[in-house]
Amino acid sequence: MLESLGFLTGSPWIYAIIGLSVLLDVFLPVLPSGVLVIAAATAAAAAGSTTATKVAGAAEKVPHEVPSLLILILCAATASVVGDLVAYRLARRGGDRFDRAIAKSRRLTKAQAKLGTALNRGGGALVVIARFAPAGRSLVSLAAGTAHRKVKEFLPWSALAGVAWAGYSVGLGYFGGQWLGASWVGAAISVLALFGAGALAAFVMRRPTRQPAPETV
Numbered sequence: 250m251l252e253s254l255g256f257l258t259g260s261p262w263i264y265a266i267i268g269l270s271v272l273l274d275v276f277l278p279v280l281p282s283g284v285l286v287i288a289a290a291t292a293a294a295a296a297g298s299t300t301a302t303k304v305a306g307a308a309e310k311v312p313h314e315v316p317s318l319l320i321l322i323l324c325a326a327t328a329s330v331v332g333d334l335v336a337y338r339l340a341r342r343g344g345d346r347f348d349r350a351i352a353k354s355r356r357l358t359k360a361q362a363k364l365g366t367a368l369n370r371g372g373g374a375l376v377v378i379a380r381f382a383p384a385g386r387s388l389v390s391l392a393a394g395t396a397h398r399k400v401k402e403f404l405p406w407s408a409l410a411g412v413a414w415a416g417y418s419v420g421l422g423y424f425g426g427q428w429l430g431a432s433w434v435g436a437a438i439s440v441l442a443l444f445g446a447g448a449l450a451a452f453v454m455r456r457p458t459r460q461p462a463p464e465t466v
Contacts (some may be wrong), residue, residue, distance in 0.1 A: 263289050263316055263441035264324045271328035275336045278384040286325050286415065287422035287439045289316040318423060322415045329380070330404075331413030333390045337403060340394025373406030376452070380410035381417075418443060439456025 267285050274280040324398050334450075379385030393403045421439040429435035 266285040325415035325436025336390035386415035
């Protein structure tokens with residue numbers, strides 16, 4: 250079982266730790282925010298699936314306090330949106346420094362171009378997809394700021410991305426714990442599923458943008 254993390258996932262501090270991790274990983278993508286969300290959701294699954302089981306004639310021990318799935322989703326989604334807005338504002342106010350940084354980075358240049366095209370067409374699905382890709386959230390938030398996109402164009406898609414990512418991560422941890430058992434094996438498979446979604450999102454982001462066909466006279 251995930252007993253070694255019980256002291257953390259069974260504490261109200263788990264919400265603050267997850268929120269801070271999700272907020273900061275827009276600048277430090279190496280932070281394991283997704284892993285923490287999955288671990289907390291797995292702890293909730295453990296409480297629900299083991300309270301009635303018995304091992305060697307005794308009830309299996311689970312933490313007295315377990316994370317609330319709804320609060321986990323709200324906490325992770327809110328921190329995601331706040332982090333996006335902080336990166337967006339910093340890039341928007343960065344002026345020439347951020348413009349030069351964008352010009353030096355091929356990935357940021359491509360992200361800025363694709364984001365601009367997506368938002369101009371009235372769709373921001375790229376913002377949602379990028380939330381699952383490694384460092385994709387950072388690329389899109391900074392690109393939106395340096396391109397001086399309007400908040401009303403970026404914020405709704407950022408909110409949708411945060412809710413989608415948080416719900417997916419919590420769902421992986423909870424249902425993975427329910428179906429595969431609240432063990433390291435179940436948590437590992439859930440994390441692999443999260444990484445799999447990230448790899449797919451990164452592939453979609455790398456695809457070249459289709460150029461509209463020239464009009465014929």
